[in-house]
Amino acid sequence: MKKSLKLKDLSKQIDSLALSTVMLDPEDIAGLGDVLKSLESVEELLKDVREDSLKTLAGAMKGYIEGIILGEKSDLSPFESGISQLQEMCRDLVNEVEFDRDVSSLLIRLGCEGIEPSAMSSSPEKEKLTEAKENLQESEMTDSGDEREEAGADTARSIMLGDEDREIISDFVGESLENLGTIEVKVMDLEQDPSDLETINAIFRPFHTVKGVSGFLNFNKINNLAHIVESLLDKGRDGKIRIEGGIIDIILDSVDILKRMIENVQASLDTGNPMEGDIDASEVIARVENLIKEAEGGGNSSIGEMLVEKGTVSQTDVEDALDIQKEEHDKKIGEILVEQKKVETKEVVSALREQKRSGRPVALHVKVDTGKLDSVVDMVGELAIAQSMLRQNELIRMSRDRKVDQIINQLNLITSGLQKTAMSLRMEPIRNTFQKMLRLVRDLAKKAGKEARLVMSGEDTEIDRNMVEEIYEPMVHMIRNSIDHGLELPDEREEAGKPGQGTIYLRAFHKGADIVIEIADDGRGLDRDKILKKAISSGLIKEGQKLTDGEINSLIFHPGFSTAEKITDISGRGVGMDVVRSKIVEKLRGRVEVHSVSGEGTTAIIRLPLTLAIVNGMIVKVTGERYIIPTLAVQESFRPRRAECYTVEGKKEMIKVRDNLIRLIRLDRLLGVNGNCHPNGADTPPWEGLVVVVENQERKTGLLVDELLGEEEVVIKNLGGWLREVKGIAGGAIMGDGRVGLILDIAGILAIASGE
Numbered sequence: 001m002k003k004s005l006k007l008k009d010l011s012k013q014i015d016s017l018a019l020s021t022v023m024l025d026p027e028d029i030a031g032l033g034d035v036l037k038s039l040e041s042v043e044e045l046l047k048d049v050r051e052d053s054l055k056t057l058a059g060a061m062k063g064y065i066e067g068i069i070l071g072e073k074s075d076l077s078p079f080e081s082g083i084s085q086l087q088e089m090c091r092d093l094v095n096e097v098e099f100d101r102d103v104s105s106l107l108i109r110l111g112c113e114g115i116e117p118s119a120m121s122s123s124p125e126k127e128k129l130t131e132a133k134e135n136l137q138e139s140e141m142t143d144s145g146d147e148r149e150e151a152g153a154d155t156a157r158s159i160m161l162g163d164e165d166r167e168i169i170s171d172f173v174g175e176s177l178e179n180l181g182t183i184e185v186k187v188m189d190l191e192q193d194p195s196d197l198e199t200i201n202a203i204f205r206p207f208h209t210v211k212g213v214s215g216f217l218n219f220n221k222i223n224n225l226a227h228i229v230e231s232l233l234d235k236g237r238d239g240k241i242r243i244e245g246g247i248i249d250i251i252l253d254s255v256d257i258l259k260r261m262i263e264n265v266q267a268s269l270d271t272g273n274p275m276e277g278d279i280d281a282s283e284v285i286a287r288v289e290n291l292i293k294e295a296e297g298g299g300n301s302s303i304g305e306m307l308v309e310k311g312t313v314s315q316t317d318v319e320d321a322l323d324i325q326k327e328e329h330d331k332k333i334g335e336i337l338v339e340q341k342k343v344e345t346k347e348v349v350s351a352l353r354e355q356k357r358s359g360r361p362v363a364l365h366v367k368v369d370t371g372k373l374d375s376v377v378d379m380v381g382e383l384a385i386a387q388s389m390l391r392q393n394e395l396i397r398m399s400r401d402r403k404v405d406q407i408i409n410q411l412n413l414i415t416s417g418l419q420k421t422a423m424s425l426r427m428e429p430i431r432n433t434f435q436k437m438l439r440l441v442r443d444l445a446k447k448a449g450k451e452a453r454l455v456m457s458g459e460d461t462e463i464d465r466n467m468v469e470e471i472y473e474p475m476v477h478m479i480r481n482s483i484d485h486g487l488e489l490p491d492e493r494e495e496a497g498k499p500g501q502g503t504i505y506l507r508a509f510h511k512g513a514d515i516v517i518e519i520a521d522d523g524r525g526l527d528r529d530k531i532l533k534k535a536i537s538s539g540l541i542k543e544g545q546k547l548t549d550g551e552i553n554s555l556i557f558h559p560g561f562s563t564a565e566k567i568t569d570i571s572g573r574g575v576g577m578d579v580v581r582s583k584i585v586e587k588l589r590g591r592v593e594v595h596s597v598s599g600e601g602t603t604a605i606i607r608l609p610l611t612l613a614i615v616n617g618m619i620v621k622v623t624g625e626r627y628i629i630p631t632l633a634v635q636e637s638f639r640p641r642r643a644e645c646y647t648v649e650g651k652k653e654m655i656k657v658r659d660n661l662i663r664l665i666r667l668d669r670l671l672g673v674n675g676n677c678h679p680n681g682a683d684t685p686p687w688e689g690l691v692v693v694v695e696n697q698e699r700k701t702g703l704l705v706d707e708l709l710g711e712e713e714v715v716i717k718n719l720g721g722w723l724r725e726v727k728g729i730a731g732g733a734i735m736g737d738g739r740v741g742l743i744l745d746i747a748g749i750l751a752i753a754s755g756e
Helices: 002-021 029-048 052-069 077-094 104-109 123-138 145-154 163-192 197-216 220-237 246-267 282-295 302-310 315-327 333-339 345-356 370-391 394-398 402-425 431-448 465-486 490-495 528-537 549-557 577-587 667-671 721-725 746-753
Strands: 427-429 452-457 462-464 502-511 514-521 591-597 601-609 614-622 625-630 634-638 645-648 652-657 660-666 690-696 699-705 707-715 729-734 740-744
Touching: 002 029, 002 077, 029 052, 052 077, 052 104, 077 104, 077 197, 163 197, 163 246, 163 431, 197 220, 220 246, 220 282, 246 282, 302 315, 302 333, 315 333, 333 345, 370 394, 370 402, 370 707, 402 427, 427 431, 427 465, 431 452, 431 465, 431 502, 462 465, 465 502, 465 514, 465 577, 465 601, 528 549, 549 577, 549 591, 577 591, 601 614, 614 667, 614 690, 614 699, 614 729, 614 740, 625 707, 652 699, 660 667, 660 746, 667 699, 667 746, 690 707, 690 746, 699 746, 707 729, 740 746
Parallel strands: 452 502, 625 740, 660 699
Antiparallel strands: 427 462, 502 514, 514 601, 591 601, 614 625, 614 707, 634 690, 645 652, 652 660, 690 699, 729 740
8 A cells, every 4th residue: 555655656746747847948947956856856756666777767867957957968858758758667657567668778868877787677678778878879869760769659558537637638739729829920920030039939939838748748749740840940049040931831831730630639638548640740850850960060150149249259269169060060059169268158158048038028827717707707797787777777766865876876887897897808819810811821822823921900909709710711711812813923913013922901900899800902903894794694683783883892792603714722612702791790790891993902891899798789669669780780860851752663662861762671560560550550651750771781771760769788698599590680688677679680681671
C-alpha cells in the first residue's frame, strides 16, 4: 500500500514538473530554479524505487538544468524529452508493466559524460550507453529527427480519460487553434517586413506554446511538427534565415497541417483515445529540415549586429567569430565572442534579452464558460423586464411617495447599467474575423493569377460573439467574388490606367444602433447588362421590365444566379450570394446591399444589429395588439393623404411616397387579425391609419398600422417549438405590462405578401 501511494506521489510530482516546463525559457533563472527544486523532490521520491535507470535519468536531467543555469547549455529540447520519458517510465511502474526502456541515447543528449556507466543496473545497459556514445559522437542529436523517432514510439497509446483530462485536452485544442490563428495573421505582417524581429517573436511564441503543451499531453506528431518549425523560426531570430517568400509558404502549410491534427484530437476526444490522426507531415518537415541545414553556420548573426551597434565589439570581431562558427557549427556567435574575451557574458545576455523582448504587455483574460455567460445575460434581461413591469405597475405610477420614486429611479439606473455591462460581455472585436481574410485574399489571388492586397479598418469594432462565426461565411463569399469577378488581371488593370495590384477594402464601424461592414474593391464593377440578360434567360424578370440600378444589383442574391462564363475553383457555381443574403437577413436580422460603378469597383454593405439579444424596434398597434418592427428596416412613417392612395386593378393598394409608388400591406389581413374596418364591414381607408415604410433588399413597402407607440429596446425571446418557424415572425418580447409583443421579420412579411 505504501509503495502504491509513493508511486502515485511520484507520478503527480513528475506531471507537475512537466507542467512547469511547458513555457520554460532558458533565460528564466527563477523558473529554472523551481524546476531544479522539483527534480530534487523527484529524486527524493525515487530513493525507494529499484529502477536505477529512472534515477539515472532524473540525475542527468538535474545536471542538464544546472548547465543551463550556468550558461553552458541553451537548448531545452533534451530536457523536454527527458520529461516525457520520465512520465512513461513512471506510468509503467504504476501499471506494473514490465520495464524495458532504453534511455541511453537520451542520456547522451543530456550530457551523461558526468554519469558513470556503473550507475546502470545491468551490463546490457552499460553496453547500450557505450554504443550510444559512439554513435552520437559522429553527429550531435541537436535536431529533431531522432527526437521524433524516440517520441513517435508512443503513438499507439490508449488512455482512459477522466473529466479533468478531457478538460485539459479541450482547453489545449481551443487555445492551440487560437494560437495558430494569430500565427497566420503575423505571417502576413512578416511578409511585408521580413526583418521585423518583433513579428518573428510573435510567430515563434505560439509555436513554442503548441509544442510545449502537446509534448506534455503526448501528442507527438503535433509536438514534432511544431518543434521543427520553431527551430526554423529560431534561425530567423538569429538572423541566419530571412523569413520570406517560400519560407512563409512552408510556415502556412505547417499551420494548416497542425490545425487538421488538432481538429482530429477534438473529434476523437469522445472515444477516450484522442489522436492526431494519420496526417502525413513528413514532406513539410523535410522541407523545413533542409532550410535549417542550409542555414547552419551561414549568414550574419543579429546578436553580433546588436553588439556592433552598441559599440561593444567591432565588425571585424564579429566576422572573425563567424569564420570560427563555420568550423564549429555547434557554437553560437555570443559564445565565441566570450571565449575570445571580446565581450563579457553579461553583454551577450543583455543583447539576447533585448532580442527576445516583445515590447508589448500581454493582456490578462479570465476564462468563463460560455453557457454561464449566456445564463448571466439572460437573467439580466429578465431583470430588466421585471424592472420595466414594476415601473409601469398601476400602484407604483399612482404613488406619491418620493422615497419610492427615488428607489425606482435608482433601480432603473442600476438595471440599465447592469444590462449594458452584461451585453458588453457578449461583444468581441471583429478583428479576428477580419484578420482571417488576410490569408484568404493572399491564397485566392495567387490561385486566380492576380495581385491583390487587403486594406482593413475598424478592426476594434465590437460585434455580438454569436455573430462572429455566422458572419465569416458571407464575408468569404463576398471576397471570393471580389477577387474572381471584381478584380482584373494585372495587365488588364494597367491597360485601364490602374495599378497592377488590386485592392480590397474591409471596413467596420458603428452607425446609430447598427454595425456596418463594407467590403469594397477597385475592380471592373458589376456588368448590369449581363446581369439583366441572365435574369431574363433564367425567368427571374420579364423582357422589357424596368428596374432601378439597385434592383438590378440585388438580382445577384437569387439562388443559383451567376454570370460567370466558366466555373473556377474560386466561384461561378451560383451558390454564394444567396447564402450571404440568407445568413445576414434570416439568421442575423440584418440587411445587405450592393453599390457598383462600372470600371471603378463594387461595394457590398452589410448592416447588422449590435447584438442578437436585444432588438431596437418601433412599437406599433394593430387591432389592439402590439408588434415590434426592427428600426433597421424602418425608413419613415406618416399619415397619408387621400390623394396619395391608389388602387391597382381594384385589388392592390399603392401609396405615393416621395413621388414613387410603393405597395401597401394591411398588417391585420396579413397576420390574420380582424381590424381596420368600419362597422359596415368595409376596409378602413389608408388615410385614416398610419403607414410605416420599410425596406428590404432594395424593395420598399408600406405597412398600414393603427397607432405608433414609440421606439424601444426589447429583449428578444425565441417562441420555441413549432412557433419558431412561423414565417414573418422573428420572435417575441415581454413588454412592460407583462404581455408579449411579437417581433416582425420584414423579409418574411414581404415574402408572404408577394406569395413567395
